[in-house]
Structure formats: C-alpha cells, structure tokens
Amino acid sequence: MIYTSEAIESVIESLSALPTIGRKTAQRLTLHLLRQPKEDVEKLANALLTMKEKVRYCSQCCNLTESDPCNVCTSAKRNRSLICVVEDPSDLFAIERTNEYFGLYHVLHGALNPLDGIGPNELKIKELLLRLDEGHTGESAQEIILAMNPNVEGEVTTQYLVKLLKPLGVKVSRLARGIPMGSDLEFADEATVSRALQGRVEA
Amino acid sequence: MIYTSEAIESVIESLSALPTIGRKTAQRLTLHLLRQPKEDVEKLANALLTMKEKVRYCSQCCNLTESDPCNVCTSAKRNRSLICVVEDPSDLFAIERTNEYFGLYHVLHGALNPLDGIGPNELKIKELLLRLDEGHTGESAQEIILAMNPNVEGEVTTQYLVKLLKPLGVKVSRLARGIPMGSDLEFADEATVSRALQGRVEA
Secondary structure, three states, rough: OOOOHHHHHHHHHHOOOOOOOOOHHHHHHHHHHHOOHHHHHHHHHHHHHHHHHEEEEEEEEEEEEEOOOOHHHHOOEEEEEEEEEEEOHHHHHHHHHHOOOOEEEOOOOOOOHHHOOOOOOOOOOHHHHHHHOHHHHHOOOOOOEOOOOOOOOHHHHHHHHHHHHHOOEEEEEEEEOOOOHHHHHHOOOOOHHHHHOOOOOOO | OOOOOHHHHHHHHHOOOOOOOOOOHHHHHHHHHHOOHHHHHHHHHHHHHHHHHHEOOOOOOOOOEOOOOHHHHHHOEEEEEEEEEEEEHHHHHHHOOOOOEEEEEEOOOOOEEEHHOOOHHOOOOOHHHHHHHHHHHOOOOEEEEOOOOOOOOHHHHHHHHHHHHHHOOEEEOHHHHHHHHOOOHHHOOOHHHHHHOOOOOOO
16 A cells, blocks of 8 residues: 555545546645645545535526526626526636626526537427526526537537527527637637637728 | 535545645546445445544654554564655655565654755654664664655755765765666756766766
C-alpha cells in the first residue's frame, strides 16, 4: 500500500473520478485539503451534500434550482414573451453574465447526438412544447431564441427545433455568428469569417 | 444573482478555493457533480469528512496516518537503520512507488525558505533529531538519506541538515543527480548534464 491512510486514498479516488482531474492532481488537491483548517473542508463537504439534496430541475424551464419554479421563472422583472433555449445550465450562466437578456430560459440538458444515443426524448423538448401550449400555461411566448453551441450537435438541434417550432406560429430566431469581439480578422477561421460575411448588417 | 441556487454557488466557491482550480473549472466540476448519482457525491463528501477527522501526523516520522505510529513505522519488514528525509508526503509516495526502498521515512512538511518565513522551527527537524537520539528511542539509524527537491529551497535544506547531522556520527547521503531515464541528452539542461558529469560512476 502506497498511502498510509485509507481515508486519504478514498478522497483521492473520488476526486480523480471528476473530469479533467487525473490521479496526480487529485493527490495534490487531497494533500492541500489536509493542510486546510477543518472548517473549510467541512464547508466543502456540507455544501456538496446540501447541493445534492436541494437542487432539482425547475418544472417550467428545467434549469437547476432550489425553489420550484426557479427565480428566473418567478421574477416579475422578466419579459415572459421571450424564451431563450440553451443546451446546458452553464450556457444559461454565460448569457446571464451579459446582463443584457431579460427574458425566460429553457434548458434542454444536452444536444441531439444520435451516435451517443441522444434523441429528442432524451432532451427537455417535450417540456418546451408544453410551455408553448397557451391553453396549458396561460402565457404566450412571442419569440424563441435558439442559443445552441456552434458545433455539429448544436446545429442539428437548432434545425430540429426550427422545424418543430415554426409551424406553431411563434417567431424563432438564433444567435448571430461572426467575428468574436477583441479577436483579429487575420486569425479567425474560414467558417467564422464566412458566417460573418453571410450575416453582414447595414453599418 | 447569476446562479439560481445558493447551494450551487457555495460548492463553486469552495472548489475554486483549491489550487489550480479557477472559477470556470469549479463551475464545470459542480455541474458534473449535479449530474452524478447521489451516492457518488455523498461518497466524496463523507470521504472528505472522514479524512479530516481521522488523519493526523505520525508521532515518529510525521507522515500522514490514521493510526499512530503509522504503518511504515510499525512494519516489521522495514529496515530500521535507514531514514529517508523528504519535504512532503507526496515525495514519500513518489519513493514508495519505486518499490525499491524499504527503510523508514521522516517528513519535514516543507523546506527552508527564509523569504516566506519558513525557518528550522517551522519544519519537523526537532522531531528528526529526537529520533536520532538513541537514548530516547532505543533505535539507531545508521544512514540518513536526504531526498529534498532539486531546487534552491531543497538545496538549502539539504546543506542545513548535513551540517546538523554529520556531527552526530551518522552516515548522511543524498539522492543522485543526473540525466532522467527515458530522456534525451540533447534536451537535458546544462545544470543537469553538469551534475551528471560530476557524479559519473564506473561503468
């Protein structure tokens, strides 16, 4: 046995099961935690337990929340005629950080990926359609913004949702593609420049 | 508020306090943990609590242990005339992984670094001297192997210990410096090649 304590081994094992954390990093983190005050480690452990116990999906937007419906869905300041559809909660956080979007959200929890066995039933698409059913919710979304990631799975999901939503008579839009702010035209890849050209707007 | 749950925010905060884990990584890890089965997250949380509760320093070698003295110090298979002095528990693990050292250890928990205020009193040097005091322990170490890291702090610590230990009449050795296995002479730095030349052995 290399480690002189099973408790240490057990923490290293659990940490190295996390993505991007290998065994060496897990060992380093564990030794760091051992040097920290007891309260700090207890805080982390209790935060993990609390989070796992309290956090669930919002019954309306499927985002992670402690209270159902979530803060965004219940907020009076939100524009209820706009719904932004994202793949994951982290995408929602990215949009919230702009402080420029004040509509509602819908989290799909993934993107269509037939090779990995992820079809429409694996995503929260049924829940989205239910929200658009006015008779059911008493609300009416005027515009759906599709904010999928700019990769193959995201594109496929976008196309699928456009086909599904357009017939419902709701306006469907998608995020603009173009040169990112602060970058150089010189170093942008061809696909990005091509999309920026196609999507050019009047100056 | 960007996050829709204080529990999530609290986990992200605790994780991003760990070394090499920034806020974005902490967010990714937290969302990953939320997708994991409840048992896995509880296992991690409980492992952290158990570790922090049970693990302390071995009263003999100052290594991390659950039982005092530790498994290495109590093992009958260990050569009690050899003590290998290392800076940190992770260095001990590195030597154990070779499966070629069967002596005892002594963990200093750091290296001399006057700029950071780490002097001899901050390290477990007193404890090492106490172990070498035969009248006190009833044992007699024949050789002390200094296995500090090959950097300035490690060198200073080695020099300090050599001065301290030599007068006690015990044999003091240090790890060989040279070209690491599997590397190219062409790409080795000058200091390493120079040490390898100085430390050349008969073929």
